[in-house]
Amino acid sequence: MAIFVNENTKxxxxxxxxxxxKFYGLRNRDYGTQVVAGVxxxxxxxxxxxxxxxxxxxxxxxxxxxxxxxxxxxxxxxxSAVLEAAEAGMELVVVITEGVPAQDEAYFFNKVRRDFPxxxxxxxxxxxxISPGKANIGITAxxxxxxxxxxxxxxxxxxxxxxxxxxxxxxxxxxxxxVGIGGDPVPGTSFIDCLDAFxxxxxxxxxxxxxxxxxxxxxxxxxxxxEKMTKPVSAYIAGVTAPPGKKMGHxxxxxxxxxxxxxxxxxxLRDAGVKVGNNPTEAGELMVEIVRGLGL
Amino acid sequence: MDLLEYQGKQFxxxxxxxxxxxxxxxTVDDAVAAADRxxxxxxxxxxxxxxxxxxxxGVKLASNTEEAREHASNILGLDIKxxxxxxxxxxxxxxxxxxxxxxxxxxxxxxxHLGMLSAEGxxxxxxxxxxxxxxxxxxxxxxVDGLTEEAARAWVAExxxxxxxxxxAVDILLxxxxxxxxxxxxxxxxxxxxLKPTGEVHALDAKVTLDGNxxxxxEGWDVYDATQIRDEREQAAHDKGLQYVGLDGSxxxxxxxxxxxxxxVDIVNQVGGSPANFLDIGGGANAEVMAxxxxxxxxxxxxxxxFINIFGGITKGDEVANGIVTALGRVxxxxxxxxxxxxTNAEQGRAILAEHASDKLQSKPTMxxxxxxxxxxxx
Numbered sequence: 041m042a043i044f045v046n047e048n049t050k051x052x053x054x055x056x057x058x059x060x061x062k063f064y065g066l067r068n069r070d071y072g073t074q075v076v077a078g079v080x081x082x083x084x085x086x087x088x089x090x091x092x093x094x095x096x097x098x099x100x101x102x103x104x105x106x107x108x109x110x111x112x113x114x115x116x117x118x119x120s121a122v123l124e125a126a127e128a129g130m131e132l133v134v135v136i137t138e139g140v141p142a143q144d145e146a147y148f149f150n151k152v153r154r155d156f157p158x159x160x161x162x163x164x165x166x167x168x169x170i171s172p173g174k175a176n177i178g179i180t181a182x183x184x185x186x187x188x189x190x191x192x193x194x195x196x197x198x199x200x201x202x203x204x205x206x207x208x209x210x211x212x213x214x215x216x217x218x219v220g221i222g223g224d225p226v227p228g229t230s231f232i233d234c235l236d237a238f239x240x241x242x243x244x245x246x247x248x249x250x251x252x253x254x255x256x257x258x259x260x261x262x263x264x265x266x267e268k269m270t271k272p273v274s275a276y277i278a279g280v281t282a283p284p285g286k287k288m289g290h291x292x293x294x295x296x297x298x299x300x301x302x303x304x305x306x307x308x309l310r311d312a313g314v315k316v317g318n319n320p321t322e323a324g325e326l327m328v329e330i331v332r333g334l335g336l
Numbered sequence: 337m338d339l340l341e342y343q344g345k346q347f348x349x350x351x352x353x354x355x356x357x358x359x360x361x362x363t364v365d366d367a368v369a370a371a372d373r374x375x376x377x378x379x380x381x382x383x384x385x386x387x388x389x390x391x392x393x394g395v396k397l398a399s400n401t402e403e404a405r406e407h408a409s410n411i412l413g414l415d416i417k418x419x420x421x422x423x424x425x426x427x428x429x430x431x432x433x434x435x436x437x438x439x440x441x442x443x444x445x446x447x448x449h450l451g452m453l454s455a456e457g458x459x460x461x462x463x464x465x466x467x468x469x470x471x472x473x474x475x476x477x478x479x480v481d482g483l484t485e486e487a488a489r490a491w492v493a494e495x496x497x498x499x500x501x502x503x504x505a506v507d508i509l510l511x512x513x514x515x516x517x518x519x520x521x522x523x524x525x526x527x528x529x530x531l532k533p534t535g536e537v538h539a540l541d542a543k544v545t546l547d548g549n550x551x552x553x554x555e556g557w558d559v560y561d562a563t564q565i566r567d568e569r570e571q572a573a574h575d576k577g578l579q580y581v582g583l584d585g586s587x588x589x590x591x592x593x594x595x596x597x598x599x600x601v602d603i604v605n606q607v608g609g610s611p612a613n614f615l616d617i618g619g620g621a622n623a624e625v626m627a628x629x630x631x632x633x634x635x636x637x638x639x640x641x642x643f644i645n646i647f648g649g650i651t652k653g654d655e656v657a658n659g660i661v662t663a664l665g666r667v668x669x670x671x672x673x674x675x676x677x678x679x680t681n682a683e684q685g686r687a688i689l690a691e692h693a694s695d696k697l698q699s700k701p702t703m704x705x706x707x708x709x710x711x712x713x714x715x
Binding site for chain 2: 115138139140141143147149154181196198200226250255257260276278279280283319321
């Protein structure tokens with residue numbers, strides 16, 4: 041099993057006809073993902089390397105049965121793309137695009153949560169989701185992930201997500217699903233959503249969490265782990281040595297007034313029984329110990 | 337993007353929020369001329385991106401031309417916590433009956449907008465939150481509904497301002513919410529929001545942070561961008577569209593993705609080194625971007641070695657390798673470079689680098705090994 045997406049998931053790409061959308065859409069298809077359609081009102085009726093392009097998400101869904109959309113639309117168009125996908129009944133909308141205005145994110149997150157409760161948003165500004173060996177939706181290099189399980193990964197950082205997959209593969213440990221939730225102010229899917237799904241997934245036996253400085257998402261995740269999770273968790277928090285008050289790339293990655301520091305997050309996670317590493321490699325090693333300890 | 341007070345007031349004025357009439361000037365003569373035009377008394381205010389300017393002598397009341405000249409010459413050039421005052425704002429002085437606090441920002445945990453209003457204004461709101469949290473009336477606003485007049489009225493009542501201020505406060509808060517949402521701000525804060533003896537409510541200060549991601553739909557934000565405070569290295573990186581934070585060590589760091597860049601800074605520290613910077617070349621980085629990043633690092637005299645840490649997703653390994661090769665052809669890089677590449681097209685990237693390997697350019701398979709090598713080379 042995997043969470044959110046698997047080998048039966050049919051995916052359409054909003055922005056398949058753009059250079060990034062095409063590059064990753066075709067890579068995702070090569071990986072084995074069921075890439076069934078592209079959407080572009082100006083290029084309806086054409087195809088991208090055999091993948092048919094439709095005028096709207098609704099038409100693409102009608103013709104192909106797609107249930108997941110992957111968004112590669114430039115930032116100014118993301119809000120309307122997400123709302124179109126939600127209105128068309130997509131179950132999951134994966135938004136890769138970075139640089140989306142925070143006001144837009146806050147608006148479409150709340151709009152979708154209220155009016156389209158059957159739709160889950162992942163991102164924006166995220167690497168996507170991969171259930172290794174089954175489906176890869178987004179920009180993750182599929183070859184760095186070993187299929188199977190028993191580990192589930194959830195991460196707020198793009199490249200650190202790949203790092204985690206890679207560390208586990210080097211140790212010959214497989215992954216059920218790896219979810220990159222993105223580092224933006226209003227992520228559509230939270231750590232807790234993923235932890236909850238991993239807890240319920242019988243094939244996932246342990247979870248690796250990768251966070252970063254800023255905000256309180258890791259502290260909230262720690263509280264959830266303490267109260268609700270029976271499966272072991274290892275974690276890494278980036279930005280241990282970041283100077284306070286400096287914005288480090290992600291909107292999420294800023295430490296202000298002693299709040300959201302890596303130390304506070306690591307402490308909260310340790311208090312919840314999580315094994316916390318000081319760098320990605322150490323977190324990977326801790327996960328190896330956990331997996332071996334489970335006799336897997 | 338942080339606005340200076342006068343820019344914040346001009347921003348507020350676009351949404352009809354009452355602010356004091358004033359002028360921004362950069363010389364003493366212009367300050368005096370402005371003060372004479374506005375009419376006395378005026379307040380002379382230092383324009384800096386840092387709090388506590390009043391205590392540092394950066395805000396003074398002037399009742400006549402002589403005082404305006406004296407204060408302007410003292411404040412221009414004043415060093416406030418490392419920020420040298422280049423611009424001063426001269427505004428008509430206001431009579432104050434009471435001081436309040438008002439702000440809007442995003443509550444990330446609730447995923448809603450958060451409005452805060454307090455009858456205890458004019459002081460640090462963090463101090464109020466600490467000592468008397470009940471003195472701050474909070475409202476969580478669903479962005480889909482927006483702030484209704486009814487909700488604003490109930491919120492103002494809860495804050496227990498002077499009843500004479502209620503109507504004016506509701507009006508300003510509705511406008512401030514519009515400024516915050518339509519204006520694409522991350523933060524809009526008025527401290528103090530004042531009640532005048534005549535009964536009007538008025539924004540006496542303005543603290544505004546704009547969301548740089550929304551620049552595409554706002555003409556005129558270039559002006560704000562030009563007044564951001566950056567050190568020389570940060571300005572050079574910014575001009576090239578790179579995410580850069582200057583640190584004070586000797587290992588130059590380049591990575592793709594904020595998380596990996598932070599992690600790289602962490603790991604350099606953990607193996608006993610000291611990073612010179614945080615530099616995220618972001619997704620979609622190509623040869624041009626990498627060349628620019630290397631140029632920025634190369635111009636930092638403290639850099640003794642460079643650690644390039646790339647994991648391929650949107651940034652493909654061969655593009656990174658080509659970027660390094662292009663940059664090496666364009667500028668003479670003084671410091672030795674240690675590279676670790678993995679992910680999409682990593683094999684092609686490593687092959688390109690292998691053709692150019694030397695004592696100035698080497699590749700390591702893991703983050704830790706690369707960090708240790710870079711730290712060793714910086715000694």
